[in-house]
Amino acid sequence: MRSRSLTLLACPFVLAAPWASAQVAKDAAALLKSLDKLQTVGSVLYVAAHPDDENTAVLATLSKGRNLRTAYLALTRGGGGQNLIGSELDEGLAAIRTQELLAARRIDGAEQFFSRAVDFGFSKTADETLSFWGKDAVLGDVVRTIRTFRPDVILTRFPPDARAGHGHHTASAMLAIEAFKAAADPTRFPEQISAGLRPWQAKRLLWNHFRFSEDAPKPAPGSLTLEVGAFDPILGTSFGELAAESRSQHRSQGFGVLSQRGSRLESFELLAGEAAKSDLFEGVDLSWARVPGAATLASRLKQARAAFHPDRPSAVLPLLLEAQADFAALPASSQADPLVKAKATELQEAIRAAAGLWVEALAERQSLAPGDRLTFAATVLARGGAPLQLNALTLEVVRPEGVTEVSKRTLQSALEDNSPRKETFAVEVPADMPLSQPHWLGGTGEAVWAGLPENPNPFRLRATLALGTRTFEVMVPVQYRFRDPVLGERYQPLVVVPPVLVTPVERVAVFGDAASQDVRFKVVAGAAAASGQLRFKVPVGWKAEPAVLPFQFSKAGEEKTFTARLTPPLQPSSGNLQVDVDAGQGFVSAHGIQRLDYPHIPLQTLLPLTQMRLARFELHHNGRRIGYVMGAGDEIPQSLRRIGYEVELLSDEALASSDLSRFDAIVLGIRAFNTRAALVSLKQRLHEYVAQGGTEVVLYTVNTGFPGINAGMVTEAIGPYPFKVSRNRVTDEHAEVRFLLPDHPALNWPNKLTAADFDGWVQERGLYHAEGWDAHYKPVFVMHDPGEKADEGSLIVAEHGKGRYVYTGLAFFRQLPEGVPGAYRLFANLLALGHAHD
Numbered sequence: 001m002r003s004r005s006l007t008l009l010a011c012p013f014v015l016a017a018p019w020a021s022a023q024v025a026k027d028a029a030a031l032l033k034s035l036d037k038l039q040t041v042g043s044v045l046y047v048a049a050h051p052d053d054e055n056t057a058v059l060a061t062l063s064k065g066r067n068l069r070t071a072y073l074a075l076t077r078g079g080g081g082q083n084l085i086g087s088e089l090d091e092g093l094a095a096i097r098t099q100e101l102l103a104a105r106r107i108d109g110a111e112q113f114f115s116r117a118v119d120f121g122f123s124k125t126a127d128e129t130l131s132f133w134g135k136d137a138v139l140g141d142v143v144r145t146i147r148t149f150r151p152d153v154i155l156t157r158f159p160p161d162a163r164a165g166h167g168h169h170t171a172s173a174m175l176a177i178e179a180f181k182a183a184a185d186p187t188r189f190p191e192q193i194s195a196g197l198r199p200w201q202a203k204r205l206l207w208n209h210f211r212f213s214e215d216a217p218k219p220a221p222g223s224l225t226l227e228v229g230a231f232d233p234i235l236g237t238s239f240g241e242l243a244a245e246s247r248s249q250h251r252s253q254g255f256g257v258l259s260q261r262g263s264r265l266e267s268f269e270l271l272a273g274e275a276a277k278s279d280l281f282e283g284v285d286l287s288w289a290r291v292p293g294a295a296t297l298a299s300r301l302k303q304a305r306a307a308f309h310p311d312r313p314s315a316v317l318p319l320l321l322e323a324q325a326d327f328a329a330l331p332a333s334s335q336a337d338p339l340v341k342a343k344a345t346e347l348q349e350a351i352r353a354a355a356g357l358w359v360e361a362l363a364e365r366q367s368l369a370p371g372d373r374l375t376f377a378a379t380v381l382a383r384g385g386a387p388l389q390l391n392a393l394t395l396e397v398v399r400p401e402g403v404t405e406v407s408k409r410t411l412q413s414a415l416e417d418n419s420p421r422k423e424t425f426a427v428e429v430p431a432d433m434p435l436s437q438p439h440w441l442g443g444t445g446e447a448v449w450a451g452l453p454e455n456p457n458p459f460r461l462r463a464t465l466a467l468g469t470r471t472f473e474v475m476v477p478v479q480y481r482f483r484d485p486v487l488g489e490r491y492q493p494l495v496v497v498p499p500v501l502v503t504p505v506e507r508v509a510v511f512g513d514a515a516s517q518d519v520r521f522k523v524v525a526g527a528a529a530a531s532g533q534l535r536f537k538v539p540v541g542w543k544a545e546p547a548v549l550p551f552q553f554s555k556a557g558e559e560k561t562f563t564a565r566l567t568p569p570l571q572p573s574s575g576n577l578q579v580d581v582d583a584g585q586g587f588v589s590a591h592g593i594q595r596l597d598y599p600h601i602p603l604q605t606l607l608p609l610t611q612m613r614l615a616r617f618e619l620h621h622n623g624r625r626i627g628y629v630m631g632a633g634d635e636i637p638q639s640l641r642r643i644g645y646e647v648e649l650l651s652d653e654a655l656a657s658s659d660l661s662r663f664d665a666i667v668l669g670i671r672a673f674n675t676r677a678a679l680v681s682l683k684q685r686l687h688e689y690v691a692q693g694g695t696e697v698v699l700y701t702v703n704t705g706f707p708g709i710n711a712g713m714v715t716e717a718i719g720p721y722p723f724k725v726s727r728n729r730v731t732d733e734h735a736e737v738r739f740l741l742p743d744h745p746a747l748n749w750p751n752k753l754t755a756a757d758f759d760g761w762v763q764e765r766g767l768y769h770a771e772g773w774d775a776h777y778k779p780v781f782v783m784h785d786p787g788e789k790a791d792e793g794s795l796i797v798a799e800h801g802k803g804r805y806v807y808t809g810l811a812f813f814r815q816l817p818e819g820v821p822g823a824y825r826l827f828a829n830l831l832a833l834g835h836a837h838d
């Protein structure tokens with residue numbers, strides 16, 4: 001959500017105004033704030049591992065209180081975590097969290113960067129983390145961020161040792177320390193130097209000591225402190241309040257927090273570089289005096305600040321335009337300084353705000369395909385009372401290789417105050433326009449946009465204006481706008497999609513025997529008119545019929561469902577089905593579409609290659625009707641339906657009053673005991689159902705580990721007999737699984753399980769395992785992570801009356817949607833426990 005001008009494209013880290021959201025209408029106080037910020041020339045980089053690691057009180061204080069250019073480098077995008085607002089995992093979740101970070105940054109005023117490191121889930125050691133990430137590649141990314149951003153001071157959230165807890169956390173601090181030195185050494189990552197970056201030595205690197213509880217260890221003597229609870233009269237709020245608002249954007253993690261008001265100190269321990277006695281920035285010149293040749297500019301900016309009057313902001317416009325000329329007159333070496341470039345962009349935005357300008361460019365559709373003809377409507381509205389002239393409007397295309405002009409209109413006419421000037425552009429989307437798949441998910445632009453949160457918007461409008469003899473520019477992304485009856489005016493980022501999109505209705509097709517199954521694909525026209533054919537590609541031994549499917553659409557957005565009949569081989573087999581599409585240009589790999597639509601972030605569109613995972617294995621099940629109590633959200637009901645179960649989602653009402661005996665088993669989805677308050681009383685009815693011969697399977701629930709009522713659970717007593725939910729997990733998905741009760745029906749009926757059923761699991765074995773269980777429970781498996789003690793709490797079963805109760809931390813919510821055979825076979829056995837006779 002950042003824009004950048006043509007000349008700055010070579011340096012992807014110089015960014016300013018929002019890309020995908022509406023432009024921010026600045027009030028006089030916000031403009032005053034940005035005039036203050038223009039007086040300060042300094043920067044700070046905060047480094048940690050995940051979305052939510054960052055200390056938003058520190059970021060808000062440094063960015064909006066100390067007026068420093070501030071950025072957060074999150075090594076990962078957080079795709080390995082759990083999702084509290086929807087069912088997306090992995091890439092989808094990483095895309096949501098990227099946007100949540102950007103939403104947070106819009107509040108605390110910092111910028112956002114990433115490395116290529118992937119969040120692969122909980123890691124117990126930094127060694128495991130670094131070997132999984134590829135230490136050199138990620139270190140190179142941190143070094144590149146430092147060399148491009150050139151921070152005066154670097155802060156880490158974590159210490160470089162086991163106190164950091166999560167292996168990703170420890171690794172983030174270790175990498176920051178190494179990069180602090182390596183960035184200054186031209187012999188390290190010399191390819192970055194040949195590409196035009198210069199070595200950079202930050203002054204110091206400090207650890208932002210954490211104190212999550214009152215009894216945590218006190219900061220070491222000699223630590224520096226920073227007041228993060230100050231009140232800012234211009235903002236009308238304190239940095240602590242801003243911090244809470246910023247942090248509460250992490251909705252997918254359920255990190256809504258309460259505001260902290262009043263004085264609060266953060267402390268910092270030196271990890272590298274020069275020691276300081278009293279301030280994080282001691283010995284760093286944070287004024288324009290550090291920039292050679294900037295004396296005139298500095299005094300002009302000071303004058304503008306002094307001349308500012310909130311009831312007539314445009315009065316400072318002439319001074320700001322002089323300052324823009326002063327920028328242009330700086331020596332080339334000063335202009336090349338990224339900090340100076342960032343200031344120039346800040347000034348551009350201050351000029352727009354002081355002029356009271358609203359510039360907008362809207363497309364008639366949210367998605368376009370290469371070759372489409374399309375109309376864009378531009379509006380320029382001046383509301384500042386200054387005698388402005390609109391010289392030109394230019395529509396530009398942004399591609400990884402650069403920015404090109406597609407249409408320019410020369411206007412040279414006066415802008416009447418508060419009277420919208422509208423122009424429309426009819427243009428053709430270039431045939432070679434790259435698709436809007438995010439660069440970090442294999443889309444084009446990876447090399448140019450590496451480190452940036454998202455791709456720039458594919459189209460933008462450049463308005464050239466003048467006041468007297470001084471010209472200036474305002475650039476805005478082209479967006480799509482619509483009326484949402486509930487939320488009102490909504491803006492969405494524009495995306496470029498292929499002429500036809502092919503999305504499997506199910507990501508995975510599971511075959512429990514050799515019978516054929518129909519699989520469905522949603523086919524959507526991306527272009528205004530699309531016709532051609534689809535071709536299925538299946539692994540050896542599989543058959544898809546028909547092999548080729550023709551399609552014809554008459555308008556963009558038109559949707560059809562196509563069915564193909566898949567026949568698996570006789571023997572167990574797995575692989576991927578892919579689709580080629582020919583829309584008149586020959587066969588190419590098809591892309592599907594995934595939209596992530598949440599009210600707190602801009603609409604996200606992912607365009608993954610069309611792929612369906614195929615798994616053929618021997619699966620027997622007994623009992624068909626399953627009741628499902630959805631917790632925080634998982635895809636297990638769809639997975640069960642795929643293999644022939646009838647799954648009914650149960651409301652609190654249905655749990656309370658309907659006849660449960662109709663179910664062969666009732667499953668409580670992930671985190672049901674975190675999210676369904678009614679279970680405090682309704683669990684009783686479930687236990688009675690078990691006593692009458694039913695089967696209750698409870699999937700993991702989170703024990704926050706933080707002091708508080710029931711550690712985040714609606715009740716801690718979740719089973720018919722006592723046990724505790726621990727924070728134990730087995731994160732190694734290859735960890736050996738031994739059977740404690742080889743004759744138990746869960747391991748034998750109707751599917752006879754062997755060690756092979758634990759092959760091919762993804763990400764982890766289990767989390768929030770049981771501990772301290774009552775003697776009624778029997779543990780079924782024992783497993784452990786490398787170097788740790790044996791853990792028997794991944795799955796426990798109790799007989800209760802005539803039925804059985806199961807609690808399991810095994811990560812079925814990850815395995816079943818991925819089509820992992822053994823996980824299906826084990827789950828089918830759990831659902832059949834009520835019919836098993838041992």
Ligand SMILES: [Zn+2]
Pocket residue numbers: 049050052053166169
């Ligand atoms: Zn973290």
